Amino acid sequence: xxxxxxxxxxxxxxxxxxxxxxxxxxxxxxxxxxxxxxxxxxxxxxxxxxxxxxxxxxxxxxxxxxxxxxxxxxxxxxxxxxxxxxxxxxxxxxxxxxxxxxxxxxxxxxxxxxxxxxxxxxxxxxxxxxxxxxxxxxxxxxxxxxxxxxxxxxxxxxxxxxxxxxxxxxxxxxxxxxxxxxxxxxxxxxxxxxxxxxxxxxxxxxxxxxxx
Amino acid sequence: xxxxxxxxxxxxxxxxxxxxxxxxxxxxxxxxxxxxxxxxxxxxxxxxxxxxxxxxxxxxxxxxxxxxxxxxxxxxxxxxxxxxxxxxxxxxxxxxxxxxxxxxxxxxxxxxxxxxxxxxxxxxxxxxxxxxxxxxxxxxxxxxxxxxxxxxxxxxxxxxxxxxxxxxxxxxxxxxxxxxxxxxxxxxxxxxxxxxxxxxxxxxxxxxxxxxxxxxxxxxxxxxxxxxxxxxxxxxxxxxxxxxxxxxxxxxxxxxxxxxxxxxxxxxxxxxxxxxxxxx
Ligand code: SF4
Numbered sequence: 001x002x003x004x005x006x007x008x009x010x011x012x013x014x015x016x017x018x019x020x021x022x023x024x025x026x027x028x029x030x031x032x033x034x035x036x037x038x039x040x041x042x043x044x045x046x047x048x049x050x051x052x053x054x055x056x057x058x059x060x061x062x063x064x065x066x067x068x069x070x071x072x073x074x075x076x077x078x079x080x081x082x083x084x085x086x087x088x089x090x091x092x093x094x095x096x097x098x099x100x101x102x103x104x105x106x107x108x109x110x111x112x113x114x115x116x117x118x119x120x121x122x123x124x125x126x127x128x129x130x131x132x133x134x135x136x137x138x139x140x141x142x143x144x145x146x147x148x149x150x151x152x153x154x155x156x157x158x159x160x161x162x163x164x165x166x167x168x169x170x171x172x173x174x175x176x177x178x179x180x181x182x183x184x185x186x187x188x189x190x191x192x193x194x195x196x197x198x199x200x201x202x203x204x205x206x207x208x209x210x211x212x
Numbered sequence: 213x214x215x216x217x218x219x220x221x222x223x224x225x226x227x228x229x230x231x232x233x234x235x236x237x238x239x240x241x242x243x244x245x246x247x248x249x250x251x252x253x254x255x256x257x258x259x260x261x262x263x264x265x266x267x268x269x270x271x272x273x274x275x276x277x278x279x280x281x282x283x284x285x286x287x288x289x290x291x292x293x294x295x296x297x298x299x300x301x302x303x304x305x306x307x308x309x310x311x312x313x314x315x316x317x318x319x320x321x322x323x324x325x326x327x328x329x330x331x332x333x334x335x336x337x338x339x340x341x342x343x344x345x346x347x348x349x350x351x352x353x354x355x356x357x358x359x360x361x362x363x364x365x366x367x368x369x370x371x372x373x374x375x376x377x378x379x380x381x382x383x384x385x386x387x388x389x390x391x392x393x394x395x396x397x398x399x400x401x402x403x404x405x406x407x408x409x410x411x412x413x414x415x416x417x418x419x420x421x422x423x424x425x426x427x428x429x430x431x432x433x434x435x436x437x438x439x440x441x442x443x444x445x446x447x448x449x450x451x452x453x454x455x456x457x458x459x460x461x462x463x464x465x466x467x468x469x470x471x472x473x474x475x476x477x478x479x480x481x482x483x484x485x486x487x488x489x490x491x492x
Pocket of ligand 1: 102103104151278279357358359360361394395481482483484
């Protein structure tokens with residue numbers, strides 16, 4: 001890559017337009033790690049709070065906003081305009097910021113994702129396909145899904161300059177961490193218009209091959 | 213009769229856990245480098261280059277190749293003329309896992325109960341498959357298994373009439389369904405024959421076989437070659453983003469089966485296909 005495109009994170013929704021499926025970019029700024037167990041807790045906390053306010057319809061995403069959920073102490077962070085990295089790292093040795101730190105499979109977070117997006121989450125980094133519901137929710141809420149290279153945990157750990165557990169410490173590797181990243185390499189897989197690189201990239205490769 | 217003490221088993225297993233998670237086995241490393249050289253997909257090539265760099269950083273900085281350091285799966289061959297003193301052998305292997313995953317800063321990814329899901333905090337218990345074999349040696353193979361790819365594995369209870377075509381179609385389907393979730397380029401372990409559970413065990417065992425090798429059975433070796441070609445023709449490629457190498461190898465292990473059936477298991481593994489064997 002000659003033209004290295006660095007994107008500062010987090011970003012706001014106006015900046016989403018420049019991220020197109022297929023873009024290879026480097027993220028610099030703050031991300032939050034969250035995977036299965038943390039997602040379940042966040043999800044359950046939101047549902048409980050919204051149910052208290054509005055009864056059965058909590059999953060529609062009405063109710064408290066991401067900021068209100070944080071201000072009221074229901075969520076341990078304000079997810080508004082933030083990016084979740086689906087990560088459960090290996091423990092850091094003496095002198096390391098973090099251990100091996102690659103992405104985990106995103107589809108396990110699908111069940112929780114539309115609600116989190118409706119509360120303001122703007123991006124996700126993981127690997128692998130997303131459900132139809134998640135893709136629809138990405139378009140509806142204007143968000144973005146990136147893939148990091150699966151199985152490149154040693155390499156990716158070098159782009160993490162600071163790591164601090166901010167919530168759910170008891171979950172060990174699954175705790176929520178605030179991560180300071182520099183030039184963290186990702187590929188836009190699903191952009192805010194719903195273009196899906198997993199569908200187009202393989203087709204493009206195959207047609208380029210048959211054209212040769 | 214030869215006698216060994218389980219202390220040596222604990223120590224060996226501890227070291228194997230660490231080695232397997234930091235250094236890719238030589239057969240895998242060779243295969244990965246070849247795939248990186250040959251890749252002609254644009255994103256695929258970038259991803260392969262990152263994976264090679266990742267492998268090098270892991271080795272030089274002693275960082276696990278992947279953060280999912282897996283569930284510790286073992287194939288243990290116990291020579292029937294060997295006498296083992298000390299602890300129970302299973303406890304010794306688990307003690308080795310406990311020490312290896314703790315001292316090696318590996319991730320503890322095991323929960324004690326599938327529904328309650330409380331982490332055991334030391335990556336035990338391991339999954340151990342024992343075989344009694346002739347001789348007086350203890351041969352231990354560890355294959356730490358990540359679950360991104362494990363979750364994409366399948367068992368098919370095919371019918372005899374499905375034949376070779378049925379086998380190929382099922383394996384290909386499993387690979388397509390796995391796609392980017394299994395961190396391609398993948399290694400595809402296939403167990404064919406036996407019964408329901410043996411097919412699955414053979415599929416896992418197939419993953420521990422050298423990725424540059426083929427089955428000794430000529431017709432199976434041919435199917436391995438044909439399958440790898442079919443899989444790589446999908447264009448799924450590294451990271452599922454288009455390219456030449458979707459699978460690095462297809463390894464098939466077979467066993468006798470019943471007149472009424474043809475069990476087939478496909479155990480998906482990613483490019484972090486870890487395996488180390490030691491003989492005591
Ligand atoms: S599937 Fe393999 S490479 Fe991918 S995250 Fe799991 S263990 Fe790592």
